[in-house]
Amino acid sequence: MSGLDRARRVVVKVGSALVAGAGGGSADAAWLAAFAADAARLRARGQQVLVVSSGSIALGRRRLGLGRRALTIPEKQAAAAAGQSGLMRAWEEAFEPHGLAVAQVLLTRDDTEVRRRWLNGRATLETLLDLGVIPVINENDTVVTEEIRYGDNDRLAARVAQMIGADVLVLLSDIDGLYTADPRREPDARHLARIERLTAEIEAMAGGANAGAGVGTGGMATKLAAARIAQSAGCATVITLGTRPAPLKAVEEGERSTVIEPATTPAAAYKAWIAGSLAPGGALIVDEGAAQALGRGKSLLAAGVRRVEGRFGKGDAVVIRDEAGREVGRGLSRYDAADAERVCGLKSDAIEAVLGYTAGPLIHVDDLALADRAKA
Incomplete structure (x- = not known):
């Protein structure tokens, strides 16, 4: 079982080949309509859905007359803008x-790596979800450089899930x-339905296994790299065939897919990150x-704070x-x-009157991650 039917929050990554088709000239309206109906089915039963969507460069390059040739970084940025x-x-x-x-959310790597920007990005996504909106997320290719880009939307999707x-x-x-092995080259290759741990042996199986699409930058290796991020964040990963008209329903009905199990729960992973990694x-x-x-599971209110030590910014980790x-x-x-x-x-x-x-x-x-004393 994928756990998709029980998930509170689901992130779905949709690649350029699905959005724009092999030609990459215009959006595949029929596939998008079928997928939207599939995602709306999850929303109707109370689940929250976020879409990480590639496709801006694929759609923009024809509009700008850039053809199928390799693009320079400025040309990619222009195509993304168009x-x-x-x-x-x-x-x-x-x-x-x-x-x-739907709501557009454009992110760069700093938005998931710099804590203050991460906090602001999370607050925006949380608000959109609370309002019943479907966030459609993409890398901000119009401004990003090679040094600060995710490199592929599989990785971006994993960071969003985290x-x-x-x-x-x-x-x-x-x-x-x-x-x-790649089943297109080795017909006897065996499908893996469930993976508990991403070992070096498992990762070695990914070479070239998803390189057939004519557009996009992803591959099976990038999907396993994304799954590793998600796994450590307590999130299960499902890799499945996207060309089905209703790929989410297909997974729920038992159609073939690979499920990579989480190492913990999302809440526990987040608390561990705060407690030990910052x-x-x-x-x-x-x-x-x-x-x-705090020991009873409450937030820390200003009224209970006696003094502040050190210099820290919004979103920074502090010890209590x-x-x-x-x-x-x-x-x-x-x-x-300072605030x-x-x-x-x-x-x-009384806070707003003081700070504005x-x-x-x-x-x-x-x-908040409590110390052992506070949990007792």
Whole structure:
């Protein structure tokens, strides 16, 4: 079982070959309409769906008369600029019959690597999902350079899944999963339905197994690299044939695919990342009442903070200590150090009058990893 039918949040990556077809000149309206109906089925039963869509360069290059030749980076950026509006129009027209709005989200690698930008990006996606919108996400190819680009939308999709705590990442391919060798060259290659661990042996099977498409930059190796990111974030990955009119339904009905199991849950992976992977930029010293509230699963409110130590920015990791110096936990601050100092000790409804804005608690419970003492 893929777990797709039980997932709260699903990220689906759609490649250029599916969006634009082999010709790459115009969007494949029939396929997009069928996929939108498939995704709308998930939305109707209460699941949240995000689409990571390639295709802007493929759609833009014909509009600019660039033909099928290899493009320079400036030409790729120009093609992306010309094609992105057409890509979004195609997605809007596909989802409109189902009463679903879509929203364009363009990301660069810094948006998922720099904590402050990551926090802002996650907040935008969370808000769109809460409003019932389908985010359509693409790399911002109009400004990105080789040094700061993802390189392929499989990796971008995995980072998005990690950012928003998705349960399942679906990578639509031109093949129905991973085989022990390229089945187009070796007919006896065996299909792998489920993978628990991504070993070197498994990754060696990916060479060239998805290189048949005439457009796009992905391959099976990039899909396994994306699956590794997703796996560590507690997200299952499904690799399946995208040319089916309803690929998500096909997976649910047991059609052939490869499922790469998660190593943990999204929430546990996120908490572990905060607890062990981020160097704290400062500290918040809290009173005993706040420490006890955190232990009961509450957010850290400004009213319980006695003082602020260090210089940190919005979205940076901070350590939380009680007044005896014992660590209570670690979390991502929603305020920088200067603003945190101005509001510590204040009730939540007094913050906006002091700062001119409010970002909620100093640390939201979702962005908090408790120390063992606080959990006891």
